[in-house]
Amino acid sequence: MARDDAPERTTHADKVYALLFGQLMNGTFDPGAALNIPTLSREFEVSQTPIREALARLEHTGLVHREALRGYFVAALFSEVELDKLMEARLVLEPALALEAGRRVTPEFLAKLLVPIDDLLRLSESQVVRSFREYWSADEDFHTLIAEQSANPFLEGAYRSLGGQVQRFRLFVKLGSADARFAAAEHRQIYDAFVARAPEAAADLMRHHIESARLRALSDRKTILANE
Amino acid sequence: MARDDAPERTTHADKVYALLFGQLMNGTFDPGAALNIPTLSREFEVSQTPIREALARLEHTGLVHREALRGYFVAALFSEVELDKLMEARLVLEPALALEAGRRVTPEFLAKLLVPIDDLLRLSESQVVRSFREYWSADEDFHTLIAEQSANPFLEGAYRSLGGQVQRFRLFVKLGSADARFAAAEHRQIYDAFVARAPEAAADLMRHHIESARLRALSDRKTILANE
DNA sequence: CCGCCCCAAATTGGATACAGTATCCAAATG
DNA sequence: CATTTGGATACTGTATCCAATTTGGGGCGG
Incomplete structure (x- = not known):
């Protein structure tokens, strides 16, 4: 499958990263909101693995933070x-x-x-x-x-x-x-x-x-x- | 189960991250060496998912870099x-x-x-x-x-x-x-x-x-x- | 108010699809 | 006859998906 998108030089993880990055910048998500992986997986219509990788990369931007065994969250608003x-x-x-x-x-x-x-x-x-x-x-x-x-x-x-x-x-x-x-x-x-x-x-x-x-x-x- | 290791608040991904970080610091790997995921998976005796997550997080430390569809590599030596x-x-x-x-x-x-x-x-x-x-x-x-x-x-x-x-x-x-x-x-x-x-x-x-x-x-x- | 049970979600494991690379063989050329 | 070039094939490793396990939290009943 996926024959027509042959010129695709970016991975799913890259696309998810770019999309999430943009949405976080635009204030699409509320600060502190949970970013749960299964939900994002359904929304972006990819499996959980690329979602997980994108979130891991987003962590160092400070836009997202992770709590072990609790998941990822949108960074809180600035004081x-x-x-x-x-x-x-x-x-x-x-x-x-x-x-x-x-x-x-x-x-x-x-x-x-x-x-x-x-x-x-x-x-x-x-x-x-x-x-x-x-x-x-x-x-x-x-x-x-x-x-x-x-x-x-x-x-x-x-x-x-x-x-x-x-x-x-x-x-x-x-x-x-x-x-x-x-x-x-x-x-x-x-x-x-x-x-x-x-x-x-x-x-x-x-x-x-x-x-x-x-x-x-x-x-x-x-x-x-x-x-x- | 896992009652005795109740104070365990770290995931496999965290441990793999810490281990790889230490090894990269110690010069265990040659600069430019490929870090392939199945091999690391066998060495650390965990599956590929936590390896992938650890590598994604290591990317922003600059110790590791990623090329799309080619994988992860140890950062090259400084000029x-x-x-x-x-x-x-x-x-x-x-x-x-x-x-x-x-x-x-x-x-x-x-x-x-x-x-x-x-x-x-x-x-x-x-x-x-x-x-x-x-x-x-x-x-x-x-x-x-x-x-x-x-x-x-x-x-x-x-x-x-x-x-x-x-x-x-x-x-x-x-x-x-x-x-x-x-x-x-x-x-x-x-x-x-x-x-x-x-x-x-x-x-x-x-x-x-x-x-x-x-x-x-x-x-x-x-x-x-x-x-x- | 406390403890137990249930559910949602994270984490992990393995299996599969796919791309890129290297290798090998044979045909063509000098 | 040696050398080179072309192409087909096997292989390595990434990217992805899906299923199973485990954890944390909240609701329900005692």
């Missing part, structure tokens, strides 16, 4: 103090990533970076930020591209281990359109520092950007509400 | 440039960890930290460092305790994601006894900064310690040989 610690971790990593990326600026890198910057700018200019999804996706792309350009797989991996958490907390921060414009401008400044081949300046601007984001997140945290 | 990048990543993370730990010094922390420090000192004083295993284990404990004391699970997680790699590369660095004494002294200085409740000093000393370790590693790298 204020955890959010603060997450931003502190970003404050350690991301300026260092920007510094290294700044030392390796290429025209291709600048071109790729311009895409999420323009998206963010465009989205922030509309009076009301309609699509949080698009907005945060552009933000994520911006930071991830820089992490990749650092040319340090260990630092990049450390950032990626935060990445899932960052994305998830974004779902619960209400963003004003003024905030969005500030963030877009800060991204642009970092880009300009890259263009000017000024790695230290890029690192400083990144530090400033994350500190600002932290303040925005903390002040907006009172208005927790589901997005869209 | 000189990768080693350098690893140390660069430590240089970003560990001073920050020391800073945070330094802000949260407790008597218990100092007491626990003294154990690996004394071990290291004692081992380094013997003319020849006999047991690399013990030496590196004490070194690892020192750094891990500090990471834990940082009270930032995200930073700690980022460090742990490097931890496996750090430990693995240690196996291939030949350490002179002079180097060992330097390292022991540096650890002691960091400890003293903690005692003096000087977080910034601790961070600076940590930075210096890792920079020194990097230089020692690179200069000793020519004499790559299996330890023990």
Whole structure:
């Protein structure tokens, strides 16, 4: 069987992983909800083995946690103090990533970076930020591209281990359109520092950007509400 | 049944994970070697399912990598440039960890930290460092305790994601006894900064310690040989 | 309120399908 | 006659499924 999907180069486990990852990011599941294997097996129409493997891989993203003999659960929501610690971790990593990326600026890198910057700018200019999804996706792309350009797989991996958490907390921060414009401008400044081949300046601007984001997140945290 | 092993809160997958982790650390497997599941299943005398789960979890430690439809393999040996990048990543993370730990010094922390420090000192004083295993284990404990004391699970997680790699590369660095004494002294200085409740000093000393370790590693790298 | 029983779910074991690789043999060529 | 190339075949190991076992928790009756 499965003759028509011959060009299939991904395994079931890979597909389940990608699907679950996306759903966890989108807030499809309630925090703390149980992810039981037989149910997922029926929903995705694959057996339990690929489900189990996908969940095991998801564990290190922090989006899911496992209790022995009890099963897998969606990670609990952030507390204020955890959010603060997450931003502190970003404050350690991301300026260092920007510094290294700044030392390796290429025209291709600048071109790729311009895409999420323009998206963010465009989205922030509309009076009301309609699509949080698009907005945060552009933000994520911006930071991830820089992490990749650092040319340090260990630092990049450390950032990626935060990445899932960052994305998830974004779902619960209400963003004003003024905030969005500030963030877009800060991204642009970092880009300009890259263009000017000024790695230290890029690192400083990144530090400033994350500190600002932290303040925005903390002040907006009172208005927790589901997005869209 | 299984009444006597009631305190058993670990699954087979957990045990296999721990065993494989230890063996990968000890250099039991050759770099690049294939880890095929039926063989491991026979060796550990469990079925393939827990093996598969353990390997999936090991993937994010960087000790093992997976190629779709080809299986799992022991991570390749470090090149000189990768080693350098690893140390660069430590240089970003560990001073920050020391800073945070330094802000949260407790008597218990100092007491626990003294154990690996004394071990290291004692081992380094013997003319020849006999047991690399013990030496590196004490070194690892020192750094891990500090990471834990940082009270930032995200930073700690980022460090742990490097931890496996750090430990693995240690196996291939030949350490002179002079180097060992330097390292022991540096650890002691960091400890003293903690005692003096000087977080910034601790961070600076940590930075210096890792920079020194990097230089020692690179200069000793020519004499790559299996330890023990 | 306590203990027993039942059920849902995790964990594990083994069996099967399938892909990729290596090997071997034979035919064709120089 | 030696060498190379083509293709078919056997084999190794992954990916997957399904069944059996065990555990944890909750409801029911005492």
